[in-house]
Each structure stands twice: as C-alpha cells, then as structure tokens.
Amino acid sequence: MAVIYDRVALIGLGLIASSMCHAIRRAGLAREIVGYARSAETRATAREIALCDRVTETAAEAVAEADLVVLCVPVGAMEAIAAEIGPHLKPGATLSDVGSVKRAVIDAVAPFVPAGVHFIPAHPLAGTEHSGPRAGFAELFDNRFCILVPVAGSDPAAVARLADLWRGIGSNVDEMDADHHDLVLAVTSHTPHLIAYTMVGVADELRRVTDSEVIKYSAAGFRDFTRIAASDPTMWRDVFLHNKDATLDILGRFTEELFALQRAIRLGDGDHLHAYFTRTRSIRRSIIEAGQDTDEPNFGRSKAKKT
Amino acid sequence: MAVIYDRVALIGLGLIASSMCHAIRRAGLAREIVGYARSAETRATAREIALCDRVTETAAEAVAEADLVVLCVPVGAMEAIAAEIGPHLKPGATLSDVGSVKRAVIDAVAPFVPAGVHFIPAHPLAGTEHSGPRAGFAELFDNRFCILVPVAGSDPAAVARLADLWRGIGSNVDEMDADHHDLVLAVTSHTPHLIAYTMVGVADELRRVTDSEVIKYSAAGFRDFTRIAASDPTMWRDVFLHNKDATLDILGRFTEELFALQRAIRLGDGDHLHAYFTRTRSIRRSIIEAGQDTDEPNFGRSKAKKT
Ligand SMILES: NC(=O)c1ccc[n+]([C@@H]2O[C@H](COP(=O)([O-])OP(=O)(O)OC[C@H]3O[C@@H](n4cnc5c(N)ncnc54)[C@H](OP(=O)(O)O)[C@@H]3O)[C@@H](O)[C@H]2O)c1
Ligand SMILES: NC(=O)c1ccc[n+]([C@@H]2O[C@H](COP(=O)([O-])OP(=O)(O)OC[C@H]3O[C@@H](n4cnc5c(N)ncnc54)[C@H](OP(=O)(O)O)[C@@H]3O)[C@@H](O)[C@H]2O)c1
Incomplete structure (x- = not known):
C-alpha cells in the first residue's frame, strides 16, 4: 500500500x-x-x-x-x-x-x-x-x-x-457525532464493563464462597466477565469520569430491568423470565450474523468440534 | 478404557x-x-x-x-x-x-x-x-x-x-454439599447469567441507539455478554425458579456494589473507581493461572499473535 x-x-x-x-x-x-x-x-x-x-x-x-x-x-x-x-x-x-x-x-x-x-x-x-x-x-x-x-x-x-x-x-x-458516540459506547462498552467489574468485585468479597472455588468453577459463566474486568484501571476510571452522564443513564435503565427480573424470580413468575430470555437470544444471533463474533463453542477456547 | x-x-x-x-x-x-x-x-x-x-x-x-x-x-x-x-x-x-x-x-x-x-x-x-x-x-x-x-x-x-x-x-x-453447590453456582454462574440477560435486554430496549449500532459495535464489550445471554430460556427459567434464595442473595450484594460504583461516578471519585478496578484485575490472573481460560487476545477469536 x-x-x-x-x-x-x-x-x-x-x-x-x-x-x-x-x-x-x-x-x-x-x-x-x-x-x-x-x-x-x-x-x-x-x-x-x-x-x-x-x-x-x-x-x-x-x-x-x-x-x-x-x-x-x-x-x-x-x-x-x-x-x-x-x-x-x-x-x-x-x-x-x-x-x-x-x-x-x-x-x-x-x-x-x-x-x-x-x-x-x-x-x-x-x-x-x-x-x-x-x-x-x-x-x-x-x-x-x-x-x-x-x-x-x-x-x-x-x-x-x-x-x-x-x-x-x-x-x-x-x-x-460525539454525543451519539458516547451514548452508543455507554451501551455497548462502558456499562457492560462497569457491570463486569461489579460482578467480579462481588465474587471477590464473598467470604462464604472461597476465592479458590470462584476461580475453579469460573467456566460456568463468571469467567466471561473477568476478561473485561481485567482491563487497565486508569483507562477505565477516566472513561467513567468522562462519560458520566451517558453511563449513569444506561445504568439507571439496567437497574430498572434487573429489579423487574429479580421480582419475577421472587414471585416465581416463570413466564416473565422465559419471555425475557427468549427475546435476548435473537440479539446474539444478529451479532454472529454481523460477523462480530464466532459461533464456536467456548469462544474457540478449546479445540472443540464445530457444531 | x-x-x-x-x-x-x-x-x-x-x-x-x-x-x-x-x-x-x-x-x-x-x-x-x-x-x-x-x-x-x-x-x-x-x-x-x-x-x-x-x-x-x-x-x-x-x-x-x-x-x-x-x-x-x-x-x-x-x-x-x-x-x-x-x-x-x-x-x-x-x-x-x-x-x-x-x-x-x-x-x-x-x-x-x-x-x-x-x-x-x-x-x-x-x-x-x-x-x-x-x-x-x-x-x-x-x-x-x-x-x-x-x-x-x-x-x-x-x-x-x-x-x-x-x-x-x-x-x-x-x-x-447441595446447598454449598447452589451458593457457589449462584456466584459463578446463575447471577452472571441473569446480569448478562439484563444487559442484553437493556440494549435491546433502547430506542435511541439503533439495534444495528448495538450489534455493529458489540465487540467493545457487550458481545461478551451476549453469548451467555443466548442460552436456552427454559433451562434458565428453571434455574432461577429453583435456586431462588441463593440467586436473590447474590443479586442483593451485586446491587449494593453497583450502587457504590454508581455513586463514585456521580461524585467523580476517581480513587474509589481505580482501587476497585485494580482489585478485580487479580481475580482474572488467578483464573488464567488455574487453567480455566486462555490468555489469548480476543479469546482466540481472531488468529491474533500471542502477546
Ligand atoms: N485498551 C483498550 O481496550 C482501548 C480500546 C480503544 C481505545 N482505548 C483508548 O486508548 C487510549 C490508550 O489506551 P491503551 O489501552 O493503549 O493504554 P495503555 O496500554 O495503558 O497505555 C497508556 C499510555 O499512556 C501513557 N499515560 C498514562 N497516563 C498518562 C499521563 N497521565 N500522562 C501522559 N501519558 C500517560 C502511558 O505512559 P507510561 O507507559 O509511560 O505510563 C502509556 O504509554 C485510552 O484513551 C483508551 O481510552 C483503549
Ligand atoms: N447447557 C448448559 O450450559 C448446561 C450445563 C450444565 C448443566 N445443564 C443442565 O443440563 C440439563 C439439560 O440441559 P441441556 O443444555 O442439555 O438442554 P437442551 O439441549 O435444551 O435439552 C433438553 C432436553 O430435555 C428435554 N425436555 C425439556 N423439557 C422437558 C420436559 N418438560 N419434560 C421432559 N423432557 C423435557 C428436551 O426434550 P425435547 O428435545 O423433546 O424438547 C431435551 O431433550 C438441564 O437440567 C440443565 O440445567 C446445562
């Protein structure tokens, strides 16, 4: 070139x-x-x-x-x-x-x-x-x-x-445009990172489950949060301090949705949970179709046979 | 054998x-x-x-x-x-x-x-x-x-x-023991899944950011949530209905931590954020050392050079 x-x-x-x-x-x-x-x-x-x-x-x-x-x-x-x-x-x-x-x-x-x-x-x-x-x-x-x-x-x-x-x-x-960028990134990156950091922090602080158990059994889901929660602390501190409004806005939405699901669990409302989980599935499919991820089991971590 | x-x-x-x-x-x-x-x-x-x-x-x-x-x-x-x-x-x-x-x-x-x-x-x-x-x-x-x-x-x-x-x-x-199993899994799997479902649900419902934008720019972090939020709705409905107490318990802890971080963002408390993000980093390192994940960039998604 x-x-x-x-x-x-x-x-x-x-x-x-x-x-x-x-x-x-x-x-x-x-x-x-x-x-x-x-x-x-x-x-x-x-x-x-x-x-x-x-x-x-x-x-x-x-x-x-x-x-x-x-x-x-x-x-x-x-x-x-x-x-x-x-x-x-x-x-x-x-x-x-x-x-x-x-x-x-x-x-x-x-x-x-x-x-x-x-x-x-x-x-x-x-x-x-x-x-x-x-x-x-x-x-x-x-x-x-x-x-x-x-x-x-x-x-x-x-x-x-x-x-x-x-x-x-x-x-x-x-x-x-700059403001739209900051909103899109608050949704696709900044809020997910904050949530991943939080989940990892919770696990770290629980004393009833030992650290070694959290680590040993992390492949059951938790692991996928730890990668993004391992990014540079200075970079991310600055991101949240400088994209404050959009991040707080999306976090508010997140908390609202989480409370609704939490309530469904408490009330045993299986239909609400099932409908919610069905809807989110289609987003995943779109991401694979858009070429932004692979469909391999385990993210291609193991040399698993393609399904 | x-x-x-x-x-x-x-x-x-x-x-x-x-x-x-x-x-x-x-x-x-x-x-x-x-x-x-x-x-x-x-x-x-x-x-x-x-x-x-x-x-x-x-x-x-x-x-x-x-x-x-x-x-x-x-x-x-x-x-x-x-x-x-x-x-x-x-x-x-x-x-x-x-x-x-x-x-x-x-x-x-x-x-x-x-x-x-x-x-x-x-x-x-x-x-x-x-x-x-x-x-x-x-x-x-x-x-x-x-x-x-x-x-x-x-x-x-x-x-x-x-x-x-x-x-x-x-x-x-x-x-x-069964109860300990259910608690460990609430931390390492069930709560992370619920949170991933919620984050994906939020993105899906936002009308100010178009679906196609969320999908296009998902590699910035959001993508890592969508895989676990694509699991079978019936299986996960049943998990939450049947591991209700432990999941609600961990969710309560999660919300508490999230609110503390949210408050730090609102108040511009960079030290709190930096300290939190530094602590979570070490958990990631332990998971790699325990052989429960690879250290490859992008989960080995692209055929990227190993760092
Ligand atoms: N990492 C990602 O995932 C990613 C993705 C997209 C965009 N970005 C953005 O890219 C930028 C750099 O990120 P990175 O991942 O390349 O970070 P990095 O690997 O941590 O490198 C940061 C660089 O900035 C320098 N630096 C840090 N604080 C400084 C200060 N107060 N004054 C002057 N220089 C300073 C560091 O210098 P020393 O080495 O001398 O300390 C280092 O050379 C950030 O704005 C980040 O938001 C990051
Ligand atoms: N997927 C995971 O990540 C994972 C990991 C560890 C453990 N598990 C556990 O493994 C079990 C099976 O999960 P899976 O991932 O193999 O699920 P799956 O691929 O969705 O298969 C579920 C099987 O159960 C049958 N089934 C569903 N509802 C039924 C009902 N009401 N009565 C009788 N049969 C029914 C289905 O029959 P039809 O095909 O005829 O509908 C299907 O053969 C679950 O208890 C799950 O919690 C799953």
Whole structure:
C-alpha cells in the first residue's frame, strides 16, 4: 500500500499505540513512526523492541514535523498533552486521538489546536485486557470498527485521509457525532464493563464462597466477565469520569430491568423470565450474523468440534 | 478404557446428553447407550444421527435394565420424569442427573427413588449456548469440573464408580454439599447469567441507539455478554425458579456494589473507581493461572499473535 502520512507521531506507547505501530508498518502507510511516552521505562522498552523508528524524550520533539499526531493516552491525560504539544504542531498536520470517550476529549483538546491544524478525534473499537508497549499486535484492528468524530468545520480531505489510514490498518470506518458516540459506547462498552467489574468485585468479597472455588468453577459463566474486568484501571476510571452522564443513564435503565427480573424470580413468575430470555437470544444471533463474533463453542477456547 | 456401566440410559437428549453420548463412546465407557426424549422430533433426530445405540419411545423402556440412568432435562422437569421412571429402575442401578441446581432436584427426585437404587446427583460445569441433540460434542467436558453431590447414605462404591465415568469423559471430579453447590453456582454462574440477560435486554430496549449500532459495535464489550445471554430460556427459567434464595442473595450484594460504583461516578471519585478496578484485575490472573481460560487476545477469536 502507498504511504499516507510521511511522518506519524504516537503520543503514549501502550496497547493501542503499539498495535497501530505494527499495523501501520505491516501496510507501509508511513515513512517514519516517531513515539513518545511519559515514563523513561516505557521509552526504554519501546527502544529495546524497536517499536517505532525513533523514540523522543519529549512530546514536543515527537510532534515537530509530524503529518499525523495521535494521542494514545488515557482520556484524563489528553488535556495536559494537548497543551504541551499544541504550539509545536506543524501547519497542515492532522491531530487525532484514540480515546474511548469523545465529547470530553474534544472539550479538553480543541482549545489547544492551532489554526491550520486538522483536529479529527477517533476511537478504534478494539482492545484486549493487556496494556503497555509489549501488548500490541498488528491484527488488533482487523475487521473492527474505527469511529471518526469530525468536529464542526473539519476539512473533508483531511478526514478522508485519516479514514484511509484506518482502513489500511484493517478497520472499517464509520463517522458519528460525539454525543451519539458516547451514548452508543455507554451501551455497548462502558456499562457492560462497569457491570463486569461489579460482578467480579462481588465474587471477590464473598467470604462464604472461597476465592479458590470462584476461580475453579469460573467456566460456568463468571469467567466471561473477568476478561473485561481485567482491563487497565486508569483507562477505565477516566472513561467513567468522562462519560458520566451517558453511563449513569444506561445504568439507571439496567437497574430498572434487573429489579423487574429479580421480582419475577421472587414471585416465581416463570413466564416473565422465559419471555425475557427468549427475546435476548435473537440479539446474539444478529451479532454472529454481523460477523462480530464466532459461533464456536467456548469462544474457540478449546479445540472443540464445530457444531 | 474399560467399560464402567454396561448400559447407560440418558433421559432427555439435548446438549448435555448428546455430549455425554459422544464422550462415553470416545472412551468406550459403556457397552450400550439408550436414549429417550419427550418429543418425537428429538427422538427422530437422535435416530437419524445415530446418537445412541437405541432410542426408546418411553422413558420407562429406556431405564429398564440400565445400570446408570442420567436425567438430562431442565430442572423443572425432573420431578415428573422421576415419578415416571421410579418404578422401572433396576435394583443396584445408579440414578444421576446433570441439573444446574442441586437442592431442588434432590427434593424433587429423591421421593421416587426405590430402595436399592443409588441416587447420586451431579452437575457438569460445561456448556455452550446451543441446545438439542445436534449440539453435543465429545470434548465438551474436557478439563472442566463435574460436581457430585452425594446425598446422605450414598454408597461410596457407587459414588466412586460415577466419578470414574466423569473422569473417563474428561472431567475433574469434585464433591460438594447441595446447598454449598447452589451458593457457589449462584456466584459463578446463575447471577452472571441473569446480569448478562439484563444487559442484553437493556440494549435491546433502547430506542435511541439503533439495534444495528448495538450489534455493529458489540465487540467493545457487550458481545461478551451476549453469548451467555443466548442460552436456552427454559433451562434458565428453571434455574432461577429453583435456586431462588441463593440467586436473590447474590443479586442483593451485586446491587449494593453497583450502587457504590454508581455513586463514585456521580461524585467523580476517581480513587474509589481505580482501587476497585485494580482489585478485580487479580481475580482474572488467578483464573488464567488455574487453567480455566486462555490468555489469548480476543479469546482466540481472531488468529491474533500471542502477546
Ligand atoms: N485498551 C483498550 O481496550 C482501548 C480500546 C480503544 C481505545 N482505548 C483508548 O486508548 C487510549 C490508550 O489506551 P491503551 O489501552 O493503549 O493504554 P495503555 O496500554 O495503558 O497505555 C497508556 C499510555 O499512556 C501513557 N499515560 C498514562 N497516563 C498518562 C499521563 N497521565 N500522562 C501522559 N501519558 C500517560 C502511558 O505512559 P507510561 O507507559 O509511560 O505510563 C502509556 O504509554 C485510552 O484513551 C483508551 O481510552 C483503549
Ligand atoms: N447447557 C448448559 O450450559 C448446561 C450445563 C450444565 C448443566 N445443564 C443442565 O443440563 C440439563 C439439560 O440441559 P441441556 O443444555 O442439555 O438442554 P437442551 O439441549 O435444551 O435439552 C433438553 C432436553 O430435555 C428435554 N425436555 C425439556 N423439557 C422437558 C420436559 N418438560 N419434560 C421432559 N423432557 C423435557 C428436551 O426434550 P425435547 O428435545 O423433546 O424438547 C431435551 O431433550 C438441564 O437440567 C440443565 O440445567 C446445562
């Protein structure tokens, strides 16, 4: 594939940045990738594994002369980084990010974007529970969605160019308004994560069931919650603090539904339960049909025969 | 491996029974497997795919002369089946089941067990979201746990023999008291399932986010809930109706914790969130170390490089 940006600068070198690095290289989409991370330790690791072509000692250095700058730090850290790099951005460059929340990132970053720089927020819907510069792999974004959230007055050519990069990385690209993005993600990601964290926390605190029992017998369902409850605490703290309204809104709905089911159990209302469980089944089918999961038993964990 | 039971009768021919069939054959643990299912349709399918050696038209016929009878029907259907087959059980035979709840099954079945028959309830902790006679596969129980719940006065030799069968099928065998089983499962399976059903139900009912958006962007977390929320509605209705107290108890704890996190979000208490998310992370690590899951990104869904 052809080079899309001569020089790409990644600020923050964790799971997402390191995966972008591998994926951009796999497709030959940049002539040079420059990286910067806050800690000397992460910078040293990045150099040791030759993650980028160059790792700089300051963020300002990394973004100087870059045609694309991508902020790959937790949502709560975006503002300070933007303030630091703003004055050093090259005219005509594109500034993007990968934060899991969009309205708060726009509010935090936009004030520091100089005229002549294209600010195009983005969010790749892909991740694992691992973090840091060693966690990345080129295939992370393959067949996943990346949502671009252009702000008012975004240059269509700059948006199209960034979309080309994400497609080159393997993703399907969609565009969305920031508030709608935050609501969709509250439903599909943020609230499910909070609930998974809660369920795991409950199990952890129960003293009548020993820890080792919870762990031994986790394959009966609990296990599926623990993966998403193992994601980076800082990232998720920032997500909930910065997508507060939408998350609280969906949580309210969740609690309402849960109470209705709880009541059905208490009253022995089997019909209500059966009808509810029947309805949710069809959603699963649609997800498999949409190619967003496999139909293999056990998520393909064991090499089980396909049914 | 050597034959453990000359004739095994499976009552109900769904996911669990058909998997037992394949697994017992794989290891050569029975000389003959006889099966019975309620509907003519399931019996016809079982014959068509030659699931068992013989499919009978009545449950009584299936259990006559059987050395091991296993009830593989939903928990709420156990009592009627037990009443029907009780008089036809062979002296010295073992009667077992695979129900996901144990106290209620014991209360329902025990009254119909004639003297001289060994009643040994069991619960294999393995499943997929698929059901019916075509859903089974021999590897389902490999490296999973099967919990035996011997009742007062169970014959140790009969218990050891059933344990041998489950080990021969690939499982690790544990013993537990019925009430403790129901509590452990309420934590590791029943409550997580109810919560997953609720989350999927919420997404389904939201009209501000379209269905297609929920499905398209499900890989961000929601997807992991849909698999367990796609399990058989009848099976799960029966589980909740019959493990009511333990489930309501754990649900109460869950709601309490959820409210505390919700409050932390509302108040912007990042420290509380961060500490909570850090604690839950370690549980995940223990599950991987216990061999109850893999550490692969995306559950090994994509052929991603191992990190
Ligand atoms: N993981 C996912 O599933 C996922 C998916 C989509 C989007 N995202 C978003 O992607 C972004 C990065 O996530 P990630 O998973 O790549 O995280 P990660 O692996 O934990 O890496 C985070 C990076 O940000 C740096 N950082 C952390 N706090 C900082 C601060 N206060 N100031 C400056 N730098 C800081 C870290 O530097 P040090 O290494 O030096 O500490 C590290 O290089 C987040 O905004 C997240 O919301 C994540
Ligand atoms: N699936 C799991 O994840 C899992 C895991 C561990 C234990 N279990 C337990 O295993 C048992 C069977 O589950 P499964 O997953 O194998 O279910 P399944 O695939 O849905 O099969 C259920 C079988 O029970 C029969 N049945 C249903 N209702 C009946 C009734 N009222 N009277 C007589 N027969 C009836 C069905 O007959 P027809 O086909 O003729 O309708 C079918 O053969 C349940 O007690 C469940 O709690 C399930």
